[in-house]
Structure formats: C-alpha cells, structure tokens
Amino acid sequence: xxxxxxxxxxxxxxxxxxxxxxxxxxxxxxxxxxxxxxxxxxxxxxxxxxxxxxxxxxxxxxxxxxxxxxxxxxxxxxxxxxxxxxxxxxxxxxxxxxxxxxxxxxxxxxxxxxxxxxxxxxxxxxxxxxxxxxxxxxxxxxxxxxxxxxxxxxxxxxxxxxxxxxxxxxxxxxxxxxxxxxxxxxxxxxxxxxxxxxxxxxxxxxxxxxxxxxxxxxxxxxxxxxxxxxxxxxxxxxxxxxxxx
Numbered sequence: 001x002x003x004x005x006x007x008x009x010x011x012x013x014x015x016x017x018x019x020x021x022x023x024x025x026x027x028x029x030x031x032x033x034x035x036x037x038x039x040x041x042x043x044x045x046x047x048x049x050x051x052x053x054x055x056x057x058x059x060x061x062x063x064x065x066x067x068x069x070x071x072x073x074x075x076x077x078x079x080x081x082x083x084x085x086x087x088x089x090x091x092x093x094x095x096x097x098x099x100x101x102x103x104x105x106x107x108x109x110x111x112x113x114x115x116x117x118x119x120x121x122x123x124x125x126x127x128x129x130x131x132x133x134x135x136x137x138x139x140x141x142x143x144x145x146x147x148x149x150x151x152x153x154x155x156x157x158x159x160x161x162x163x164x165x166x167x168x169x170x171x172x173x174x175x176x177x178x179x180x181x182x183x184x185x186x187x188x189x190x191x192x193x194x195x196x197x198x199x200x201x202x203x204x205x206x207x208x209x210x211x212x213x214x215x216x217x218x219x220x221x222x223x224x225x226x227x228x229x230x231x232x233x234x235x236x237x238x239x240x241x242x243x244x245x
C-alpha cells in the first residue's frame with residue numbers, strides 16, 4: 001500500500017501542474033500506467049514514456065519521409081533515392097541502345113521512379129502500424145543507442161513484413177505508370193535481336209528494395225535530427241524524452 005501511495009501522490013501533483021500543451025503525452029503516459037497488471041514503479045512509468053517517445057520519433061520521421069519521397073520527382077530527381085535500372089538491364093544497355101531501344105530504357109527508368117513516388121504515400125498507415133509493435137524492452141535498449149538506433153531496429157524487425165505488404169502496392173503502381181507495358185514492349189523487341197542472351201528483370205522486387213532503402217535512409221536522418229535538434233522535436237512527448245539528452 002505504501003508503494004502505491006508513493007506512486008499516486010507524485011502523479012496527482014503532476015496532473016495539477018501540467019499545462020494544456022502537455023496533456024496529450026501525460027494522458028498517454030497515464031493510460032500506459034493504468035494498463036499495467038501490477039502496480040508500476042517510477043522506472044516502469046519512465047519506460048512507458050521512453051516507448052511512446054521513440055514510437056513518436058519514428059511516426060513523425062516516417063510521415064516526413066513519406067511526404068518528401070511520395071511526390072513527383074521525390075525519387076526520380078533525388079540522387080539519394082533515385083531508382084536505377086535493374087542490373088540485368090544495365091548489362092544489356094549497350095545492345096539495347098545500338099538496336100534503337102535506348103529511349104525505351106530511359107522511359108522505363110522514369111516510370112519505375114514514378115511508380116515508387118505513387119506507391120510510397122499508400123504505405124503511411126502500414127509504417128505506423130509496424131511502429132506500434134515496439135516493446136518496452138526494445139525502447140529501453142534503443143534510447144541509449146546511436147542516433148539511428150530506432151530506425152535500424154525498425155528496419156531489422158519490419159523489413160520483410162513491409163516488403164510483403166508493399167509489393168502489391170508497387171506492382172499496381174508499376175502497371176498504372178506504364179512501366180510494365182514499356183518493359184514488355186522493350187523486351188519483345190530485344191528478343192528479336194539475333195544471338196542475345198536471355199534476360200529477365202523483376203521490376204516489382206527491384207522497386208520495392210530501392211524504395212524501402214530510401215525510406216529507411218531518410219528515416220535515420222529524421223531520427224538523428226529529433227535526437228539532436230530541439231527544433232525537430234515537434235510534439236510534447238518528443239521534447240519530454242529527448243529534451244535532456
């Protein structure tokens with residue numbers, strides 16, 4: 001009972017002093033506190049706040065990244081995110097160009113990037129759902145890690161599930177952008193060239209791999225900014241968790 005009183009009195013004092021701007025993170029902290037099966041101690045409450053802060057960092061970061069990449073030329077004119085032709089097509093690029101198919105290659109590369117730009121915004125909710133799976137233990141380990149620790153944890157844990165969910169979105173975007181038709185037409189002409197090796201390219205996997213790589217690259221940058229730049233701590237919980245670091 002004494003331990004319980006030791007917890008409740010400080011919480012009541014914080015509730016009385018909190019400003020309206022802090023109400024959001026406080027309510028989430030209280031909800032996490034109430035959800036414990038046993039009476040939590042101050043360390044448990046701190047872990048809950050840490051988890052909320054790291055999830056918020058990934059959420060805010062992913063929203064910023066998706067907004068940056070998921071627009072026209074977000075990939076195509078961005079050296080860090082630009083999606084090149086698949087390796088198999090690069091190997092026969094000279095043959096294609098000499099056969100008058102160079103423009104089709106250029107068109108295909110543009111349409112692949114357009115597909116990624118169109119698909120990326122549709123992944124927003126999928127990323128946020130994946131972020132919600134972070135646990136208290138994960139968060140405690142991540143907070144003291146390097147500036148991209150949360151991003152790399154997220155990448156290690158969620159790359160395969162995200163790839164599975166993202167693939168049909170990209171596949172549809174490739175079809176809608178005309179990339180699939182361009183590829184089929186180009187390869188049909190290529191196969192009519194005598195003595196050329198058989199070549200295939202999985203456009204969907206190629207675009208998915210490069211898209212996720214760019215998203216995680218920029219997400220790491222966003223996380224580092226939130227950790228080190230007060231201006232990028234745009235919510236109360238971010239300021240709470242990262243403000244004194």
